[in-house]
Amino acid sequence: NAGVTQTPKFQVLKTGQSMTLQCAQDMNHEYMSWYRQDPGMGLRLIHYSVGAGITDQGEVPNGYNVSRSTTEDFPLRLLSAAPSQTSVYFCASSYGTGAGWFFGQGTRLTVV
Amino acid sequence: AQSVTQLDSHVSVSEGTPVLLRCNYSSSYSPSLFWYVQHPNKGLQLLLKYTSAATLVKGINGFEAEFKKSETSFHLTKPSAHMSDAAEYFCVVSDRTGGGNKLTFGTGTQLKVEL
Numbered sequence: 076n077a078g079v080t081q082t083p084k085f086q087v088l089k090t091g092q093s094m095t096l097q098c099a100q101d102m103n104h105e106y107m108s109w110y111r112q113d114p115g116m117g118l119r120l121i122h123y124s125v126g127a128g129i130t131d132q133g134e135v136p137n138g139y140n141v142s143r144s145t146t147e148d149f150p151l152r153l154l155s156a157a158p159s160q161t162s163v164y165f166c167a168s169s170y171g172t173g174a175g176w177f178f179g180q181g182t183r184l185t186v187v
Numbered sequence: 188a189q190s191v192t193q194l195d196s197h198v199s200v201s202e203g204t205p206v207l208l209r210c211n212y213s214s215s216y217s218p219s220l221f222w223y224v225q226h227p228n229k230g231l232q233l234l235l236k237y238t239s240a241a242t243l244v245k246g247i248n249g250f251e252a253e254f255k256k257s258e259t260s261f262h263l264t265k266p267s268a269h270m271s272d273a274a275e276y277f278c279v280v281s282d283r284t285g286g287g288n289k290l291t292f293g294t295g296t297q298l299k300v301e302l
Contacts, residue, residue: 176233
């Protein structure tokens with residue numbers, strides 16, 4: 076049972092480049108979310124999904140897009156990378172209300 | 188709106204002594220509360236969760252937390268610290284509106300365990 080798998084683990088982008096961070100879970104969870112972690116700020120919600128075909132914005136959505144075509148996958152797209160998007164990104168999934176969330180190992184992104 | 192305040196950004200204890208990591212929350216509705224641990228360069232692991240059952244919640248690795256509604260607190264404790272407990276700990280609240288699908292994280296408490 077792999078849990079939540081994120082790829083890549085590390086990435087360096089140039090300003091203006093686009094890329095997609097991949098997230099897949101094999102637990103048949105309906106809920107999935109993307110967070111970014113910055114020093115001293117905890118984790119902040121970027122986008123989330125309550126099921127295939129349904130997504131919504133979190134606290135810091137600007138510069139990011141998501142889609143949820145299947146239950147298993149929830150990719151995060153950076154449209155035009157900026158240095159302010161340098162961060163560690165975590166994908167998470169859950170059964171839902173009151174259930175704990177399972178986190179991936181993170182993607183460390185640097186934008187130069 | 189919901190929010191979480193972790194009262195200490197850094198806590199240092201000696202191995203074998205008790206651990207107390209403090210967390211206060213604010214939530215408009217009956218919340219679910221969690222503690223997660225993050226070891227260096229790792230993902231987050233769920234330590235324990237409160238979802239309106241028993242107010243004293245036991246988690247993994249000897250940690251426990253007590254939900255006190257009157258004090259809006261959910262402090263994390265462990266009777267005896269171990270070197271392997273050194274990590275960053277996050278208190279997290281999730282309210283039950285909208286299916287409880289939004290987590291709000293505290294800013295984290297870095298626990299240092301000394302010999």
